[in-house]
Amino acid sequence: MSGERIVDADVGVLGAGPGGMAAARALAAAGLRVVVLDEGHRAGGQIFRQLPPGAPHEAIAEPPSHAHGHALLDGFSASKVELRSGAIVWDARPGRLWFEQDGTSWLLRCKHVVLAPGAYDRCIPFPGWTLPGVITAGALQVMVRGFGVVPGKRALVVGSGPLLLPTVTALVSAGVQVVAALEASSRWRALRALPGVLGNGARLREALWYGRKLLAAGVRLQWGWTVFGVEGDGRVQRATIGKVDADGRPRRDTARTIEVDVVGAGFGLVPSIEAGLLLGCASRLLPARGGHCLVVDAEQRTSVAGVYAVGEACGIGGAEVAMAEGELAAAAIVRLERGAPIAAAVARKAARERKAADALLRAFAPLPGLHELAQPDTIVCRCEDVTLARAKAAAALHGTSHRAIKVGCRAGMGPCQARICGPSLQALACGQPFVPMDLPVAQAPLKAVRSETILQAPQA
Amino acid sequence: MAETADLIVVGGGIVGCAVVQHCAELLPAGARIVLLDRGPVAGATSASCMGHLMVTPDDAQEHAFSATSVKMWAELEEREGGFDYNPTGALYLADDPADVELFAVLQKQFADHGDRAEILDQRQLRELEPGLAHDLPGALFYRGDGVVLPMLACGAMLRQAKKHNPNVDVRPHTPVTGMLLAGDRIVGVQTARGAIHADHVVNCCGVWAPELAEMAGQPRLPIVPRAGNLAITGHHVTPIRTQLLEISYIRFAHGAAKVDPTRTDDPGGHAMNMQPQSNGGCLIGSTRQFRGMDRTLNKALLHRSLLRAQRYAPGLAHAPIVRTWVGLRPYSLDKHPLIGPWPPLRGLWIAAGHEGLGITLSPITGRLLAEQIAGRPTTIDATPYLPARFLR
Numbered sequence: 001m002s003g004e005r006i007v008d009a010d011v012g013v014l015g016a017g018p019g020g021m022a023a024a025r026a027l028a029a030a031g032l033r034v035v036v037l038d039e040g041h042r043a044g045g046q047i048f049r050q051l052p053p054g055a056p057h058e059a060i061a062e063p064p065s066h067a068h069g070h071a072l073l074d075g076f077s078a079s080k081v082e083l084r085s086g087a088i089v090w091d092a093r094p095g096r097l098w099f100e101q102d103g104t105s106w107l108l109r110c111k112h113v114v115l116a117p118g119a120y121d122r123c124i125p126f127p128g129w130t131l132p133g134v135i136t137a138g139a140l141q142v143m144v145r146g147f148g149v150v151p152g153k154r155a156l157v158v159g160s161g162p163l164l165l166p167t168v169t170a171l172v173s174a175g176v177q178v179v180a181a182l183e184a185s186s187r188w189r190a191l192r193a194l195p196g197v198l199g200n201g202a203r204l205r206e207a208l209w210y211g212r213k214l215l216a217a218g219v220r221l222q223w224g225w226t227v228f229g230v231e232g233d234g235r236v237q238r239a240t241i242g243k244v245d246a247d248g249r250p251r252r253d254t255a256r257t258i259e260v261d262v263v264g265a266g267f268g269l270v271p272s273i274e275a276g277l278l279l280g281c282a283s284r285l286l287p288a289r290g291g292h293c294l295v296v297d298a299e300q301r302t303s304v305a306g307v308y309a310v311g312e313a314c315g316i317g318g319a320e321v322a323m324a325e326g327e328l329a330a331a332a333i334v335r336l337e338r339g340a341p342i343a344a345a346v347a348r349k350a351a352r353e354r355k356a357a358d359a360l361l362r363a364f365a366p367l368p369g370l371h372e373l374a375q376p377d378t379i380v381c382r383c384e385d386v387t388l389a390r391a392k393a394a395a396a397l398h399g400t401s402h403r404a405i406k407v408g409c410r411a412g413m414g415p416c417q418a419r420i421c422g423p424s425l426q427a428l429a430c431g432q433p434f435v436p437m438d439l440p441v442a443q444a445p446l447k448a449v450r451s452e453t454i455l456q457a458p459q460a
Numbered sequence: 461m462a463e464t465a466d467l468i469v470v471g472g473g474i475v476g477c478a479v480v481q482h483c484a485e486l487l488p489a490g491a492r493i494v495l496l497d498r499g500p501v502a503g504a505t506s507a508s509c510m511g512h513l514m515v516t517p518d519d520a521q522e523h524a525f526s527a528t529s530v531k532m533w534a535e536l537e538e539r540e541g542g543f544d545y546n547p548t549g550a551l552y553l554a555d556d557p558a559d560v561e562l563f564a565v566l567q568k569q570f571a572d573h574g575d576r577a578e579i580l581d582q583r584q585l586r587e588l589e590p591g592l593a594h595d596l597p598g599a600l601f602y603r604g605d606g607v608v609l610p611m612l613a614c615g616a617m618l619r620q621a622k623k624h625n626p627n628v629d630v631r632p633h634t635p636v637t638g639m640l641l642a643g644d645r646i647v648g649v650q651t652a653r654g655a656i657h658a659d660h661v662v663n664c665c666g667v668w669a670p671e672l673a674e675m676a677g678q679p680r681l682p683i684v685p686r687a688g689n690l691a692i693t694g695h696h697v698t699p700i701r702t703q704l705l706e707i708s709y710i711r712f713a714h715g716a717a718k719v720d721p722t723r724t725d726d727p728g729g730h731a732m733n734m735q736p737q738s739n740g741g742c743l744i745g746s747t748r749q750f751r752g753m754d755r756t757l758n759k760a761l762l763h764r765s766l767l768r769a770q771r772y773a774p775g776l777a778h779a780p781i782v783r784t785w786v787g788l789r790p791y792s793l794d795k796h797p798l799i800g801p802w803p804p805l806r807g808l809w810i811a812a813g814h815e816g817l818g819i820t821l822s823p824i825t826g827r828l829l830a831e832q833i834a835g836r837p838t839t840i841d842a843t844p845y846l847p848a849r850f851l852r
Contacts, residue, residue, distance in 0.1 A: 383695075384739065397501060397615050399632030404500030407507040407611040414739070415694045415782050444757070448694055448780035451766050 005106045005458050009035040009082070011333060012097050012110035014089055014275055017045020018069065018319040019311030020116030021076040022326030027114075028079040030334040035108055037087040037099050040146075043076055044069070045118055046138055047319045049146040060145050061173040063166070063209045065202060065320065072323065090453065091444035092278050094306050098457050100449045105456035112306050112333050115276050116326060119269035119290065119312035122366065123420050125380050125388070125428070126373035127229035129265070133236030137167040137266025144170045152176060152262035156239050158227040159266035160184040160248075161364035162318070165210040167264045172217040179260050181214070182225040182241060184248050184267075184367055190223065196359025202320065203356055227263060228255055228373060236261055248367025268366055269316045270423045276313060277442035280304050288358070288365045289315025291423055292439055298347065300329035308332065317357035324350040371427045380428055381421040383414020391429035402438035405429045415448055465492040465629075465658040467833070468649055470636050470672055472497030473506040474610050474818055475811050476664035477617040478826030484621035484628050486830040493621070493628045494656060496649070498635035502614035505666050505818070508787030510690065510735055510745050511613075512703060513606040514550065514820050517569035524840045525824060527575065530604060532823035536613070540620050543613035544738040550605035551580075551589065552707040553732075553772055554597050562707045563600040570602065577602040591699030593774055600707065607703055607735045610819050617826075639676040646676060646807040660833060662809040663802075666790040667753070669812040676805055682793035682850050683813045684721045687728075687754065687786050689747045689762040694780040696740035699773040706732040706768075709746075719750060721791055726750040728761050732768045742779065744769045746816070748789075755786045791815045799828050799845040809833065810847045 011027050013020045016038035024034045036043075042050045048069035062069075076083075084101055091098035097108040121136035128134065135143070135151060137159060143149040155176045157168050160183060168181050183190070197203045214221065228240040228250050242254040269290050273283055276294040282303035283292045293315040300308045308329040311322030328350040331342040374380060376389035386409045394408025405411060405425055412418030412425060422440060445454065467483055469476050472495055480495050487493070497503065513533050516526045537545040554560045563579045570577040578601045585592065585599045621628045631651075638650035640657065648657035665672045667685040674680065709731040719726045728749030735743040747761040762784055770777045792798060792813030802808040811829045814821050828845065831838045 394615070397618055397630060398611075399497075399500035399503070401500055401503075401633060403503055403507075404632055407500055407502045408615060410609070410612070413783070415780070417782060443784060445781055445784065448782045450778050451691075451693075451770065451781050452777045454781055455763055455766055455770075 005104060006460055007035055007106060007108045009033045009108060009110045010337065011112045011114060012037065012108045013114045013116060014097065015045065015116035015118055016040065016043040016083060017116060017118050017311065017322060018047060018072060019322030019326040020045070020114065021072050022323040023114045023116065023310060023330045024081040025072065025075050025079050026327050026330035027333060028081045030330070030338055030340070032334070032337060035082045035084060035110065037084050037089055037097060037108065039086065039088055041085055043083055043085070044073060046141060048073060049141065051146065051148055061169050061213060063206050065206050068323065069319065088447050088449060089275060090446050090449045091457065092275055092446070094279060094304055100453040103450070105453040105458065107458040107460060109460060112308065113279070114326070114329050115294070115307065115309040115313050116311050116322065117272040117275055117313055119271050119316055120419050121266065122268040122270050122290070122423055124265070124267045124370045124373065124424060125378050126227055127375050127378050128231055128236070130379050130382050131230055131232055131236050132234070133232065133261055134230055134263045134265060137163045137264055140167055140264045141170055144174045150174045150176060154179050154260045155262040155264060156227065156241070156258065156260040157181045157264040157266070158184070159268070160367060161266065161268045162360060163266040163268070164221070165214070167266050168219055169210065169213045171264065172213070172219065176262065178217065178219045179258055180241065181219050181221050182227065183221050183223050184226040184244055184370060185223065185364055186246055187223040189246070190363050193360045193363035196356045200356040203360070226250070226370065226373070227265070228252070230263055236263055239263055244367070244369060248369030249372050250369070267370065268364065269312060271312050271315060273313055274440060274442045274446050276302060276307070276309055277440065278444065278446060279307050281307060281309065283439060286315050288362050289317070299332040299342065300325055301332065316361060317354055321353045321357045324353040368427060371424060374428060380425065381411035381414065383416050383420070384410045386411040388428060391425065392431065395429040400426070400430045402426050462648070462655040462657050465494045465656055467491065467493045467660045467662065468656055468658045469493065469495045469662045469664055470649065471664035471666060471668070472501035472614065472630070472632060473504060473664065473666055474502070474614055474822040475666065475814065475825055477501070477614040478822040479662055479664055479811050479829050480628060481617040481621040482826035482830035483833060484625035486834040486836065489625065490627055491625060493625065494658070495618070495628070495630045496634045496636055496651060497632050499633065501618065501630060501632050502611035503632070505787055505789065506610045506614055508690070508785055509610055509688070509789070509819065510733060510743055511608045511610045511819055512733070512735065513608060514817065515575065515602065515604050516817070517566070517573055517575065520573055521841065521844055523573040523575065526817070526820055527604065528840055529821050529824035530606070532827065533606070533608065536616060536620065536823065540616040543616045544609040545606065546608070546736070546738065547606040548702045548736065549601060549603040550703045550705055551585070552600040552602070552705050552709070554599070554707050555771070557597050559707050560597050563598070566600055566707065575604070589700055589702060591773055591775055593772055596772065605703055608819065609738070613819070636672065636675070641676065641805070644804070644806055646805050660807050660809060662811060662829065664811050666812055666818070667788045669790065669810065676808060678802065678805060681798070681810070681812070683790050683798070684750060684793070685753055685788040686721070686791040686815060687749045687751055687758070687788055688745060689758055689765060689784065689786055691744045691762060691766060691781050691784045692737070693742045693744070693776070694782050697779045698736045698740055698742035699775040700734060700736050700742065702736070704732065704734040704772060709733060721750045721793060724751045728758060730761060730764045730768060732772055734769055734773065742776065744776070750791070753788065755788065757784055757786055789815045790818070794849070797821065797825065797845055798847040799825050800832055800842060800847055803848050803851065
């Protein structure tokens with residue numbers, strides 16, 4: 001009976017974002033049978049998110065690089081790849097991916113696995129950040145571009161890194177007034193990104209496009225500023241903003257209040273590596289790339305035979321990196337399966353894109369001083385309602401490791417399993433900006449699935 | 461210049477924390493008490509177990525032992541709180557009519573010790589727990605049991621300890637690397653961060669207690685790990701408000717193991733035990749298997765656990781499972797914990813080996829050990845738990 005719920009393929013791809021789509025398209029073009037598992041309702045991932053069919057829809061302005069995305073989406077749709085949307089992968093071992101789809105428990109058996117799970121928003125807690133109306137940059141993109149939902153009238157955009165720009169342009173094209181756009185990094189720190197941008201034509205064009213869009217909308221990016229707190233009766237009504245020092249520490253004397261009803265917060269991204277860890281893949285801590293990253297070789301192979309990783313899981317890098325690495329992983333698999341050599345241009349492109357992304361991200365590496373925004377009564381773990389004061393008490397009594405803080409106050413043990421609070425928890429609770437984060441614990445179920453899904457899991 | 465203390469407790473789980481709390485209360489004011497753990501406080505078994513407070517009426521001694529401890533939990537809640545104490549009571553459920561006969565057997569055991577449990581018929585059970593399967597024939601309801609969150613309870617015990625004695629010094633992430641001996645006396649421990657001298661050292665290392673005893677050159681303690689697979693649901697989905705146990709649980713969990721605990725080919729077993737959580741989650745157990753220190757999930761046993769949980773609470777089939785894990789119970793070879801001095805080495809004390817009742821029994825364990833160290837009469841008869849019984 002469970003045989004009906006087993007899918008076979010040459011390659012199983014986790015994620016239908018740019019990396020997963022690029023890998024799948026190239027693999028299918030070589031005649032391999034590819035199944036892509038994705039949690040979204042349509043292909044595209046976070047960055048090339050497509051509106052659901054029939055959704056009300058204003059044209060959202062897109063930067064030049066999204067032309068690649070459309071071409072990829074078209075090629076992906078036209079290919080023989082089998083896309084399984086709404087699929088939650090909850091258990092894995094090499095050659096096996098267990099997933100829940102439409103309430104049914106499935107198993108994908110495959111010879112090779114390509115991990116392209118993307119990333120999570122990095123959340124930096126500040127007073128009032130759990131009020132309705134405070135939305136992460138990623139979630140704002142989902143609302144505006146994925147569902148055509150306009151979140152409010154007057155927006156404040158805060159954070160650090162390249163994601164602020166698409167957040168601003170998405171809001172502007174949805175008709176939201178962006179009252180202020182605050183980049184926590186200083187202009188001088190950001191200049192470190194310049195060689196990487198200037199040396200890469202596509203990135204330069206991208207930067208100029210955003211510059212023109214902001215100018216046209218009358219939005220000026222304020223460097224070295226961020227949000228100190230948000231207030232309101234049941235939802236966001238006001239925000240206190242101010243300057244930060246070079247490490248991101250708030251300069252309280254510069255605080256002033258503005259009226260807004262939406263706050264978009266994009267403090268960077270954190271690689272999603274849990275599936276890789278569950279498969280046994282080696283990882284390492286690369287703070288500039290967003291945290292713990294899966295280790296891959298020059299052909300995107302992880303430490304586990306038959307398991308490849310591309311894009312954000314190997315370190316935050318953006319869509320261009322993910323696409324190039326997806327194609328490289330596909331080429332490595334095609335060489336194994338078909339004996340075709342890897343084209344030098346494919347490997348070169350992946351290396352070049354990764355290098356450019358690294359240069360850009362170094363300029364926007366997480367600022368430790370931003371952890372001083374949270375006050376003792378600020379919630380740090382929203383699943384379990386843990387305040388900063390309780391997390392600090394846990395660190396003082398139970399120990400300063402990530403696990404010690406978790407067991408001391410239950411932070412990170414709720415439905416998100418520390419995906420939201422985990423990356424900041426230790427720094428916040430220990431009051432020390434630079435603590436090496438513990439590796440997240442990976443165990444099945446990777447994401448919450450129904451008890452029945454676990455019980456009905458096909459075994460093969 | 462080496463550091464000195466009056467008492468060193470090794471192992472920051474629930475038992476170690478209880479020992480620290482009661483020593484802080486009973487030893488002379490200002491005594492220097494140091495708690496060491498190689499990991500976090502409450503980072504091992506106490507963070508991977510269920511949280512039951514469970515009165516076991518097997519005989520008069522066991523009843524006094526567990527009932528006194530459960531009463532001490534209520535006192536800790538009153539004095540300190542902050543550990544999700546929830547006196548839910550416990551429902552002993554029968555799967556089929558044949559099991560119903562066991563209600564009266566267990567009820568009589570409670571009654572024999574002046575305690576009281578009520579037999580509920582099908583209708584009464586449904587009124588109390590409407591989320592349970594409607595075909596269940598009834599239950600035995602014991603109101604004295606409850607649920608706590610053990611890892612937070614460890615913190616509450618240590619906060620109490622510090623209130624009694626500000627000299628209590630808690631040092632997580634400080635591994636003990638050796639024991640300092642002088643003839644037949646223990647005189648302190650060597651840690652990764654230096655030596656600490658003390659007249660008394662308490663081994664509260666649970667499944668790792670034999671490891672610490674070996675560091676002191678002592679023969680292997682009769683404690684072996686017994687693994688349990690657990691699962692927890694997301695918030696706000698628990699179909700139950702009371703702690704649930706299968707009536708067969710008592711025999712399964714507290715009867716003598718039918719397999720040789722020192723071998724590792726035990727196929728393992730299961731008896732349903734479920735606990736509501738303060739956040740509306742439901743903790744689902746419970747399995748038992750001897751297989752050494754292996755903490756990988758036994759999927760077959762976990763599946764059995766989930767399936768049996770659904771048999772009693774059918775709504776759980778659709779509940780989201782957010783996490784599964786394995787914890788190791790410190791099983792003592794004669795089924796009783798070891799609490800007291802270790803005569804071959806003066807100054808060495810043991811409090812370990814509570815298997816699945818460590819949470820229930822930690823307060824009385826801490827009390828009995830502190831009373832012995834302080835040279836006071838014990839609250840209840842402590843002789844059945846003296847570790848010296850294994851030296852005979």
